[in-house]
Amino acid sequence: MYFLFSILYLSVLFSENEKSLPHYFTEEELINKSLIYSMSRDTEPPLSPVRNIAEFEPMQGVLIRYPFGISTSMIQEMAEDVIIYCLVSQSLQNSAYNSMNNAGVDMSKVEFITGSTDSYWTRDYGPWWVVDGNKNIGVVDFTYNRPRPNDNAAPYKVSDYLNTSYYATDVVHCGGNYMTDGYGISASSTLVYEENNMSNNQVNQNMLDYYGVHTYHTVEDPNNTYIDHIDCWGKFLSPQKLLIRSVSGTHPQYNEIEEVVSYFESTLNYYGEPWEIFRVYTPNNQPYTNSLILNNKVFVPIMNSSWDDDALDVYEQALPGYEILGYTGSWESTDALHCRTKGIPDLGMIQIFHNPLNDIYEPQIEGYNVLATIDDLSQMGLVYDDLKVFWKNNSSSEFMPIQMSICDIDIPDCYQSNIPPQQEDTNIQYFITAQDYSGRYERLPIAGYYDFSVVATQLFDSGDINMDNITNILDVVLIVNYVLGVGELDPYQIQLSDLNNDMIINILDVILIVNLILEN
Structure with a gap:
């Protein structure tokens, strides 16, 4: 009875x-x-293992609310690539339509989810998404940390509209104070413990059971503001990269911010490696970390400040190949772009998991092993001929494909390929692609590339194709046979044969190796 009265009371207040x-x-x-x-709802958790989907994974849409908290020009840009899911009351749907249509938004990419809302902070109250043990994507709801029943009902409305599974935990939380890496590591300020009527251990257990979070980093909020949201000072950019604000040494929160940095420097990512931490300068508390990653675009709040360009440069350095877009708005240090938007994942996405290669300090005769787990949630089947690694080095103009094959080790959905061995002091860029029979095509990273450097010296000199530490007529025979198509070379021998580094083995390389022998 108390529950029904409370909801009725709040609905009257805010309807x-x-x-x-x-x-x-x-x-x-x-x-x-x-x-x-x-306002809490509690269901059984999803079937394990559960994986909480990260912001930087493939998205089919973005959740906003009308009246808007972002500009229609930003909505127009988003609608170029994804569906705009707009929460709106039935009485205002025509107004929402006209507002976007008049701004040139592609209305074929807009879908309305009708119902009342109390605010436009879809990040804070919007749905959190998981992949369950049946490889289905669904919503796991939480209790919004504001007494706003219309906002609190939004995750269920979205789940119902998209016909996905719906689960709920009675943990009180909000999206602005939560980030996850997609691998079971998440982070929040300690606000999550302070606002729950359960022990810290119970909160952590709920996060594990419902979201698959096995490592939950909770830190004191360093900003000393009323909001205590993590997106006001930090952001996971990928499973390996973390963005944290920086300030001058005279800023009143300098010590607290640097303590948070020190904390994350002492922790490891999912692959047991240190985080790659990027810093964005926020001398006047600019909300530069309060950005939205939406597939290959990053929407960054800017303030018409002299520091805006530097902030955008940090994103370009951290996420090479992504389109970095700055937008002004009614932003504050405690409320900006990220707070007012929420990605909706591709419900049938191709999952690609990969630990990027680090710099190579030891010679690798077989080349550099690229290993990934690839799984299609559409369950239509992968197109195996389209599982590839594209790579190039600093002397190449185009990326070259290498077919992936099933891994030698016993890991489900594991595929691998080898980038050919390279000369010392070579930089290599690469990305992974996959396609399934639903027509989806994915790449990792979604934009740009991974890169690493070959620091190690080769085991053998260029031209020593048979690797006997002598360059002579035997090596000429091997390369000539390969050029004529009557002999085979392994990837490392091909690298040793490419004396002019043009990625082609031909008569020019034969001439160079002959000259090399004559000079000796």
Whole structure:
């Protein structure tokens, strides 16, 4: 009875309230703060193993709300690539349509999810997504940490609209204070413990059971503001990369921010390696970390500040190949672009998991092994001929494909290929592609490439094709037979044969090796 009364009371308070409530608690909400716990829903957790989907994975859409918290020009840009899922009350749907249509938004890419909302912070109250043990994507809901029943109902509305599984835990939380790497490592400020009526261990157990989070980093919020949200100072850019704000040594929060950096420097990513930490300078508390990664684009809040360009440069350095887009808005240090948008994952995505290669310090005769697990959630089947690694070195103009094959080791859905061995001091860039029979084509990273350097000296000199430490007529015979198509060379021998480094073995290389022998 108390639960029903509370929801009815709150619904009367906030129904059809189409002016956004503030990010902070109103005075009335503070009085009724305890009613948050009456909004909770609790189901059995998804079938394990559970994986919480990260922001930087393939997205089919983005969730916003009308009246908007972002510009229609930004919506227009997003609609070029993904579906705009717009939460809107039925009475305002025509207004929402006209607003976007008049701004030139491709309305064939807009879908309306009708129902009242209390605010436009879809990040904070929007759905969190998981892949369950049956390899189905569904929503795992939480209790929104504001007494706003319309916002709190949004995840269920989205799940119902998209016809996905729906689960719920009674953990009180919000999306602005949560980030995950997609591999079971997540992070929040300690606000998540402070606002729950359960022990810290119980919170952690719920995060494990419902979201598959086995490592939950919780730190004191370093910003000393009312909001205590992690997206106001940090962001996972990938399973290996982390962005954290920086300030001058005279800034009042300098020590607290650097303590957070030191904490993450002492932790490891999923693959047991140190995080690659990038810093973005925020001298006047600019919300540069409050960005949205949406497939191959990154939407960054800018402030018409002299530091905007430097902030965009940091994103370009951290995410090479991504399109970095700066947008102005009614941003504040505690509320910006990320707070007002929420990605909707591709419900049938191809999952590609890979630990990028690090710099090579030892000679590799067989080349550099690229290993990935690839799985199609559409369950239509992978197109095996299209599982490839594309690579190039610093003397190449184009990426070259290498077919992937099933791994030698017993790992489900594991595929591998070898990038040919390279000369010392060579930089290599590469990415992985996959296609399935649903027509989906994915690549990892979604944009740009991974890169590593070959620091090690080769075991054998160029031209020593038979690797006997002598360059002579025997090596000439091997390369001539290969050019004529009557002999085979392994990848390392091909590298030793390519004396002019043009990625082609031909008569020019034969001439060079003959000259090399004559000079000796």
